[in-house]
Amino acid sequence: MSVSITFLRPVTRVLVPFTLPRKRRVLYTTILQRYMSSKIPAVSNPSKESTSSSEQLELDGWKITMKSSVQEEGVSTFSSNKDEDPLAATRELIEMWRLLGKEVPEHISEEELKTIMECVSKSSKKKYLKYLYIREKMKKAKQIKKEMKVAAKEQVNKDQLPETTKENKQQNFLFLRLWDRNMDIAMGWKGAQAMQFGQPLVFDMAYDDCMKPKELQNAVSQLLESEGWNRRDVDPFHIYFCNLKTDGAYYRELVKRYGEKWNKLLLTATEKSHVDLFPKDSIIYLTADSPNVMTTFKHDKIYIVGSFVDKNMQPGASLAKAKRLKLATECLPLDKYLQWDTGTKNLTLDQMIRILLCLKNTGSWEEALKFVPRRKHTGYLEISQHSQEFVNRLKKSKTFTSFPRGSVNRRSQKS
């Protein structure tokens, strides 16, 4: 919101004189009031001289108006909704929640209502409502931004109108403006090249039964993003989607999101498993649970990333898969290079592919681990410092063989 406002600020002075559609005008005024700190006009009200004796009367006055105003309107009362269907009742409930200022959406479709009815518990209902509420808010904000852009554009056009009529003379250019298309074509060529000679990178899609619909959608979003990053790279991987069942939810979602593009994508989507496509000894399964730490990026190995968004904590799912097929596993050396602070060491798929691409092109860990979210670590570790610590640890472990008597929870603490 505030972003759009900062954008608006310089323009506001220009905007105000122009007439806008009525709805928008209201919005603008409120926004302007809020952000240009113009004072809200004081509401005029009949000021009653209240004496202490009539105070009590005055205090209860609102009840009468509240009741009487209703009787005129003749709104139905509690007792009249005995045989109301639960769907409508739920809608009413949500509306009342909204009046109370809870995080529920303003408009709700029949389908969404049905979803709410199907929610098992109260908390899941509330969660879903909050999700809808946030989505609605985002939509509205986008809409407002869009309208502002349009308005600003019109403004610019109006300003330039007189000038453009003058400037009608020929100019010399080297290229036509077809950059985007050319970029796409160039990336297509590179992709085709990668399909022929690129290093394979496998996304293991065998986790669709471990995920809830929400997680699956997130996973697909991350896959799209990963594919995009790969496409733009100098030397792309040849991406494989292995274990992708054509009747599975994963496939459906991917096709839905890619649309027409799905069949023109320069990657290999297959129902086969990665162990059928590649020799077992050249496969390395990347998983955060792995005991082995990745030291260097090997250009002759096939790395596998499990496309699995795990929000309900199933530790060791991917390690179990690798164990089952007797594959080598590795994890990123996050602890070695970063001072880890918070968050899981499971990175998103797009972060993974960017790290791998970076390693492939430069081979430097510091460079590659730029893509680890900054909130998760406090900075890079000096490698020398790391080894120093290790030496200290060894020293410590040797010096203490005797120890004082202590309680159950004693920790070794040296001040």
Place this chain on the structure above:
Amino acid sequence: MTFYFTGIRSFPKLWKSNPYLGLGPGHAYLSLLLKDCYGIRNYKWFSLKPMSPQNTKAMNLLIAKARYVRKRDEGSNKQVSADSPHLFAAGAAKKRSEMNPQSKDHFRLPVRNIIQLPTKPLNSEEWNKLKEDFKGKTNFENWILSQMVKYHSSIDVAKSVLAWVAANNNGVIGYDLLVKYLYLCVFHKETAEIIDVYEIMKARYKRLESGGYTLLIRGLIHTDRWREALLLLEDLKKVIIPSKMNYNDCIQGALLHQDVNVAWKLHQELLGHDIVPMMETLKAFFDFGKGVKDDEYSNKLQDILLYLRNNQLYPGESFAHSIKTWFESIPGEQWKGQFTTIQQSGQCLGCGKTVESIHLSSEEYEFLKERIMRDVIDGGDQYRKTTPQELKRFQNFVKYCPPFDIVIDGLNVAKMFPKARESQVLLDVVSQLAKQNLKVLVLGRKHMLMQNSRWRKDDMEKVQKQASYFFADNISEDDPFLLYATLHSGNHCKFITKDLMRDHKACLPDAKTQRLFFKWQQGHQLAIISRHPGSRITFQHILSYDTVVQTTGDSWHIPYDEDLVERYSYEVPTKWLCLHRKT
């Protein structure tokens, strides 16, 4: 630069985090603090102030204090007395956590309340003036009422707000304001006002939401129109399952107006929804039954006690008093109640009877064994915690070995005393147990057999001479094997670990099995509490009796929670109510 001081909350992390860092120069903390300062959010009525020198001082003091506490702790050698509470006694975890010094101080941001809450009704001009002083982002009426709710202002002041809003808003007051006002009325038990608001809401809105219903129900049960609260409950049921609070209020209301049948009906309904009733609800039934001679009613109360037993729930202190009073008030039956404790032998100090043993029945035992194998070790994917080959190896091993007396979690025991060598500690424990002619099994991981500074080969060889052993792969879980080996050996077998096994308990599918597991764990887990030089290990004593509500017909033993003791979910109460009938 503004500092956001709730960052201090993560201070304990500092003491606990890295034992190797030690307490070095103070700048380490500062950097950590700075990091926590990113989370500045502009709260509505917090004024963020730059860090004053005073605060820096306070911070340094805090660090110094923690350092001091720690030093002192290191200096003193805490002796755990032999009669220390057992591992699962209520409050034990709290005690354990207090052994790790942590800063308990929290800095409070100076809350600058922009507006002093008025203490008496104001008129419109005064409210208008206040509104102009208000600089928050929310709407003023809403905010001021929220504050009143927070500080429980008198309802007259709230009324004056509503009157003012209505005057500005041609007689209309929003639902949110009404609900807040209703809350105040319910808080102050102003029944007439509650009825008024109820009428208004009935007139204005077709239906309400859960919060409004809850408040109305709570308000109406004390009035003559308490039956309408039941109608409201029906309304609520159409959209969501009412909370235990709603049921509690309705039941209390019914009992207040002597309608026992309705109360029991609601209670049945509540249990039908799989809701765990509030202890207050159950207490109300007991309180109501005082002095009533009615077999049906007293049977139902006994059912409540059995419900507590089956779900391993424990009454609170006041509830225990209610139970005692009810039993003692039954006419014609001379019950005598007293608050006691149970001796280690399982005898009640009050009446000398032995309470139920902690041991499972043979069906339960078999059931639990099978569940551990199926859900904890296998869990639908054998590769998660182990591999099929390893599982085979383990099952064969267990099958062909004679039953053990003690199963040791090698890694857990070895790492108990950080300053001693792991293999040495393990050897001490094993040899001490072997001297008592116990058959010992040591479970561990294969890396323990690799020679290094912490795991000496000769120690491990001695261990292997004195005990059977099974080493799992380094990436396998060893705890499930420990559980299964212990269960497989039979009821006399104990296991040694300090691990509370909560994650494995969580793998079990339903609450009933989890309770069974917990019961078995209490009776079979040995924890090491100290190790004296001279390598004598002392163990925590094991409970021989089951802490659960129980009866023998003419006596009841009911464990209860004390009000001042914080009990964790994996602990059991230590205080009992002993009731017996004089014959």
